Amino acid sequence: MNVLNAEQVKKILSEQRKRRxxxxxxxxxxxxxxxxxxxxxxxxxxxxxVFQAQESLTNRVVALKVLRKNLNDNKxxxxxxxxxxxxxxxxxxxxxxxxxxxxxxxxAQYLVMEFVEGETLKMRLQREGNKLSEGTALKIIKEVxxxxxxxxxxxxxxxxxxxxxxxx
Numbered sequence: 001m002n003v004l005n006a007e008q009v010k011k012i013l014s015e016q017r018k019r020r021x022x023x024x025x026x027x028x029x030x031x032x033x034x035x036x037x038x039x040x041x042x043x044x045x046x047x048x049x050v051f052q053a054q055e056s057l058t059n060r061v062v063a064l065k066v067l068r069k070n071l072n073d074n075k076x077x078x079x080x081x082x083x084x085x086x087x088x089x090x091x092x093x094x095x096x097x098x099x100x101x102x103x104x105x106x107x108a109q110y111l112v113m114e115f116v117e118g119e120t121l122k123m124r125l126q127r128e129g130n131k132l133s134e135g136t137a138l139k140i141i142k143e144v145x146x147x148x149x150x151x152x153x154x155x156x157x158x159x160x161x162x163x164x165x166x167x168x
Contacts (some may be wrong), residue, residue: 026040034105035114036064043164047071047081052115062100063116086096087156088113095147097167122163127163 036053040140042063043050048071053064069079088099088111098114121140125132132140144166151158 032065033064033108033110036062038064045160047077055112061115063097063113065111069108071109072109078109081111085111087154090154091151091156093147093150096151097142116167118168120164121166121168124167124168125163140166 033051034098035056036051037056039052039054039061041049048065048067051064051066052061054061067077067081071081082102085099085102088097089102092098097116099130100112100114102109102111104110119127144161148161150157
């Protein structure tokens, strides 16, 4: 059995992050995606990348989530993405990002979601030195709980609650 030292682990993690960034760049190496003008990349996850985009017809700024190209041929991921779109579209609550629509452009599945200006809980924690006042923490917890309660009442379980997915 090989044992890795801290430097080797850091190098491996760094290489994995670089590969993910390169893979994410392959999701949409263009300035337009169908009717959407891509303004900037907001983030990426295991299933795809999220962009701030502008709809051509309405000029509305939205969050556009696009399934990774290498997953578009995977039926399991396609079904999971479709299920996410249906579930997200069924929710209507002030503490949940609204899903406007979904579709396929050039064999790439996408979700069109409400764009929320501001910062994530992760960004706030980094800015505040990983500390929040008791009052602030309780307010955030209450708002998250209200949104999750609404989702659970509709039969939706989020399964990915983390600071970078909580918008303030």
